[in-house]
Amino acid sequence: MSAPIDMPPAQGPYAYVNAGIVDPSIGLNEPGGVLIQDGQVIACGREVMPEALGDVPHIDCRGFLLVPGLVDMRVFTGEPGAEHRETLASASEAAAAGGVTTIIVMPNTDPVIDDVALVDFILRRARDTAIVRVAPMAALTKKTAGEQMTEIGLLQEAGAVAVTDGNRSVTNARVLRRALSYARDFDMLVVQHVEERELAAGGVMNEGEVATRLGLPGIPTAAEVIMLERDLRLVELTGARYHAAQISCAASVELIARAKARGLPVTAGVSVNHLVLNENDIGAYRSFFKLAPPLRTEADRQAVVAGVADGTIDVIVSSHDPQEPDTKRLPFAEAEFGAIGLETMLSALMGLVHNRTIPISRLIDALSCAPARILGLGIGSLRPGAPADLAVIAPHHSWRVEAQALKSKSKNTPFEHRVLEGCVAQTVVAGHLVYSRSLR
Amino acid sequence: MAISDQPNRILSHSHLLGIDGLSAQEVTQLLDLAESYVELNRQGEKKQAVLRGRTQINLFFEPSTRTQSSFELAGKRLGADVMNMSVKGSSVSKGETLLDTAVTLNAMHPDLLVVRHSAAGAAELLAQKVGCAVINAGDGSHEHPTQALLDALTIRRRKRRIEGLTIAICGDILHSRVARSNILLLQLLGARVRVIAPRSLLPYAVDRYGVEVFSRMEEGLAGCDIVMMLRLQLERMNGAFVPSVREYYRYFGLDQVKLARAKPDALVMHPGPMNRGVEIDSAVADGVQSVISEQVEMGVAVRMAVLDALARNLNGGRRSPQGIAQPQRSSAESRSTFGRIEL
Numbered sequence: 001m002s003a004p005i006d007m008p009p010a011q012g013p014y015a016y017v018n019a020g021i022v023d024p025s026i027g028l029n030e031p032g033g034v035l036i037q038d039g040q041v042i043a044c045g046r047e048v049m050p051e052a053l054g055d056v057p058h059i060d061c062r063g064f065l066l067v068p069g070l071v072d073m074r075v076f077t078g079e080p081g082a083e084h085r086e087t088l089a090s091a092s093e094a095a096a097a098g099g100v101t102t103i104i105v106m107p108n109t110d111p112v113i114d115d116v117a118l119v120d121f122i123l124r125r126a127r128d129t130a131i132v133r134v135a136p137m138a139a140l141t142k143k144t145a146g147e148q149m150t151e152i153g154l155l156q157e158a159g160a161v162a163v164t165d166g167n168r169s170v171t172n173a174r175v176l177r178r179a180l181s182y183a184r185d186f187d188m189l190v191v192q193h194v195e196e197r198e199l200a201a202g203g204v205m206n207e208g209e210v211a212t213r214l215g216l217p218g219i220p221t222a223a224e225v226i227m228l229e230r231d232l233r234l235v236e237l238t239g240a241r242y243h244a245a246q247i248s249c250a251a252s253v254e255l256i257a258r259a260k261a262r263g264l265p266v267t268a269g270v271s272v273n274h275l276v277l278n279e280n281d282i283g284a285y286r287s288f289f290k291l292a293p294p295l296r297t298e299a300d301r302q303a304v305v306a307g308v309a310d311g312t313i314d315v316i317v318s319s320h321d322p323q324e325p326d327t328k329r330l331p332f333a334e335a336e337f338g339a340i341g342l343e344t345m346l347s348a349l350m351g352l353v354h355n356r357t358i359p360i361s362r363l364i365d366a367l368s369c370a371p372a373r374i375l376g377l378g379i380g381s382l383r384p385g386a387p388a389d390l391a392v393i394a395p396h397h398s399w400r401v402e403a404q405a406l407k408s409k410s411k412n413t414p415f416e417h418r419v420l421e422g423c424v425a426q427t428v429v430a431g432h433l434v435y436s437r438s439l440r
Numbered sequence: 441m442a443i444s445d446q447p448n449r450i451l452s453h454s455h456l457l458g459i460d461g462l463s464a465q466e467v468t469q470l471l472d473l474a475e476s477y478v479e480l481n482r483q484g485e486k487k488q489a490v491l492r493g494r495t496q497i498n499l500f501f502e503p504s505t506r507t508q509s510s511f512e513l514a515g516k517r518l519g520a521d522v523m524n525m526s527v528k529g530s531s532v533s534k535g536e537t538l539l540d541t542a543v544t545l546n547a548m549h550p551d552l553l554v555v556r557h558s559a560a561g562a563a564e565l566l567a568q569k570v571g572c573a574v575i576n577a578g579d580g581s582h583e584h585p586t587q588a589l590l591d592a593l594t595i596r597r598r599k600r601r602i603e604g605l606t607i608a609i610c611g612d613i614l615h616s617r618v619a620r621s622n623i624l625l626l627q628l629l630g631a632r633v634r635v636i637a638p639r640s641l642l643p644y645a646v647d648r649y650g651v652e653v654f655s656r657m658e659e660g661l662a663g664c665d666i667v668m669m670l671r672l673q674l675e676r677m678n679g680a681f682v683p684s685v686r687e688y689y690r691y692f693g694l695d696q697v698k699l700a701r702a703k704p705d706a707l708v709m710h711p712g713p714m715n716r717g718v719e720i721d722s723a724v725a726d727g728v729q730s731v732i733s734e735q736v737e738m739g740v741a742v743r744m745a746v747l748d749a750l751a752r753n754l755n756g757g758r759r760s761p762q763g764i765a766q767p768q769r770s771s772a773e774s775r776s777t778f779g780r781i782e783l
Contacts, residue, residue: 207644208644209644209645209648211643211644213460214561215583215620216560216561216580216581216582220644284561284564285560285561326537330537330539330565331562331579331580332560332561334559
């Protein structure tokens with residue numbers, strides 16, 4: 001595992017037994033246990049039985065699922081610069097409550113994470129204050145202005161796990177081409193927010209009938225598709241590893257599928273929101289549903305769900321973006337984009353498992369194994385020798401989301417008052433129990 | 441019909457936020473009530489005591505001389521205490537949010553709040569947070585219900601009906617709250633509605649609103665009973681929607697030649713203010729078919745009717761504002777796909 005996200009290991013052996021183990025990285029989807037010592041997985045699977053453990057303390061997990069801890073590739077925090085919205089500490093508390101053991105934070109802070117010293121700052125703050133692993137993506141261009149590329153090699157050395165301009169797209173094709181070419185030499189992943197900025201300018205929700213009815217300016221799916229098509233051409237030109245941070249519509253799923261079929265080094269993500277919500281959820285101008293990219297039509301939602309199910313879309317992210325009341329309790333058009341999601345992500349997605357739209361093993365792959373693999377982190381697995389990062393899930397425990405009870409500093413959740421089936425019972429990072437929930 | 445003959449309750453809603461959600465019966469009753477106020481406004485003694493003791497605040501975040509003065513006059517003629525609040529010089533320009541304003545206003549105990557705002561949904565947001573009746577006087581590109589009602593009243597008085605008429609709405613449909621409200625209202629009352637505009641000024645999927653869409657004036661105006669022109673909203677155009685004003689006038693400006701395609705007795709309407717020589721020729725604007733100044737007259741009567749109707753629903757008391765953290769559940773929400781995984 002790379003140095004930046006090391007956590008001190010817990011001592012002494014202990015085990016979880018009689019759980020339903022779901023770990024696609026080692027092809028497990030069966031009853032079994034996990035034996036942990038010194039912050040690492042010692043054994044995993046059917047052989048970890050209570051009778052074989054002797055004096056080793058163990059926790060009976062009958063009726064629970066046990067999965068590798070989730071790795072969330074897209075988390076915005078307010079640290080540094082807007083700590084009143086979210087700190088690394090509060091984001092990590094929210095992550096732990098959602099079964100997320102590693103958060104990858106975006107560089108869109110104040111100042112922007114575009115310098116070695118700032119990467120170092122994030123890692124030190126995380127080490128001192130966070131209860132889950134934290135790794136930063138650094139900016140792809142200085143100040144995310146889209147003009148001058150950052151010191152990709154030095155940033156990688158300092159601990160940045162990828163480069164991205166976060167919620168800003170690199171619109172200048174020449175700049176992106178050069179950055180992709182340069183990043184390839186370091187095998188550094190380039191992550192892009194796929195949105196043609198000029199075409200999306202002024203838009204606040206999906207362009208379509210609902211926007212017309214509400215009188216709100218729309219963002220067409222073409223804004224995403226045009227940018228994605230252009231980027232794929234540049235990937236073809238440069239051979240760099242490229243990840244589309246969040247796609248939201250049917251046409252993008254098709255593009256990614258075609259690019260993969262042609263052998264391009266391309267991966268894609270989607271946010272939980274785009275998998276379980278659609279533009280109709282905006283209802284009467286509810287600004288907590290104002291997201292970038294915007295919530296699309298039901299047909300688009302179904303297409304991205306199918307994209308996750310068949311593996312075209314590799315990764316699911318929370319796209320956690322804390323916003324305070326001052327930036328959200330405004331008329332829809334004036335409110336900021338973004339919603340929090342770390343704590344509700346897994347629960348919201350369990351609905352897709354319960355209605356048999358996405359198999360549980362694919363879901364855990366998209367939430368844990370795939371992001372770890374794409375970022376080369378050496379986590380996201382319960383294989384012996386791996387760090388003991390895991391989540392225990394109560395798949396049928398229903399709970400009602402109450403924003404005030406969430407651990408994030410900001411409360412802008414689109415799932416307020418929803419009843420979700422499935423929750424995280426325990427979260428473990430490097431063998432330490434960082435979250436435990438009473439289920440009664 | 442005399443004012444006293446009107447049914448006590450006209451609107452089933454506490455606010456007038458848009459045409460969307462009104463029934464044909466409610467609209468007809470509002471128009472009937474407005475009709476009686478037209479007669480009152482033409483008398484020497486115009487003052488009524490219908491809103492005596494009531495406080496009406498006109499809260500205008502966007503400048504609008506004619507709508508604001510129309511509401512002011514309507515309130516005063518019905519005996520309300522009317523206060524105008526404009527944004528310039530207010531604390532809103534110093535960074536106060538819309539909801540802060542709502543809290544402040546609430547403390548003044550108004551009964552009727554008339555709101556104009558540049559953001560779609562602003563009136564709805566305020567309505568959730570204040571304890572009085574809210575009237576949307578135009579929110580962004582969303583709705584402008586009293587304009588649609590006054591247009592309908594003008595048409596009904598001139599043509600004696602709305603059902604079965606063919607009505608063309610022409611120009612900047614994309615940015616027009618007037619067009620949205622009119623499309624909803626005129627169809628609700630049985631008219632056939634056409635929209636005529638360059639494609640760059642048409643909202644997405646407007647054809648699915650049950651309107652016929654034309655991009656040539658000559659075709660769209662053929663056989664129309666009503667020609668409703670819209671202002672080319674130059675101030676909202678931060679991108680190039682049309683190549684030039686000159687070209688726009690050539691293809692989409694209403695002149696005598698294009699108007700000749702409509703029925704000989706077709707009425708010409710415009711919500712104002714007009715850009716003469718851009719979307720309408722002066723000769724047409726001032727011609728015999730124009731009912732533009734009559735629209736202004738109907739505006740006062742319609743707004744009196746709306747204020748009256750909403751005041752009846754107040755029942756002497758005040759509504760309770762909703763809690764900040766509990767937004768209204770809408771019908772759209774119940775259609776949510778997410779509902780499927782709720783238990």
